Amino acid sequence: MAITLNHTIVAARDKTASANFLTELFDLPSPKPFGHFLVVSVGSDNPVSLDYAEVGEDEEIHPQHYAFLVSEDEFDAIYGRIREWGLQHWADPRGAHPGEINHNDGGRGVYFQDPGGHYLEILTRPYGSGGGSAS
Template sequence: MTITFNHTIVAAFDREESAYFLTDLFGLPAPKPFGHFLAVELNHGVTLDYAQVPDGDDIRPQHYAFLVSEDEFDAIYGRIRERGIRHWADPRGIHEGRINHNDGGRGVYFQDPAGHYLEIITRPYGSGRG
């Protein structure tokens, strides 16, 4: 299969705040301007293109899940805890301040400044089956 995910637009109240939140937390290179977007580059050339919403507009929160290595999880989760970012082991936010161990890995949910739901996992869903 030759289909590859390339980019998506992420709505933000403050595109700089949201883009830098992600790059700082994940230890990524600084976002790069691309037209009226701030592009955060991930693996394989995929970008999250942060776009400023007009004043007064609402944002519909989206969910963005990131597959990370064990070492990356340790580093990112360490920064989440150091910065006092609210986080949960589950998508409903019931188990606050905890991580999960789904599929034999680790995972955690948290929100970015625009209210999007971010998740880091060390194992893809379903990989612990069978």
């Protein structure tokens, strides 16, 4: 059996807002409740779910990074919504190039945050796949 990632838990102050943010931005099916989680499924060949869990006000959320490989058309649509919604975004993970995208490995990529403070990234070419330089 090939090993694949099946799901991960995403901490959120408001799991509904965070899950809906992702489904609306990425044009995905609505989140589904599962126990105390709100589940967002991404991918078609080997779907992975992001299981949003609400944490209490006294619990610290440690921002995580979630990167999504998307097609060129999906990048155009998602990046269009990022701009339309006025979301702060960067070409790099350190935020040194605000309002820009990168062209790493001959593709395109951009970083932004979800309502819970997690760092999201969309990219059209996997890192190390060749082409252009990192920016």
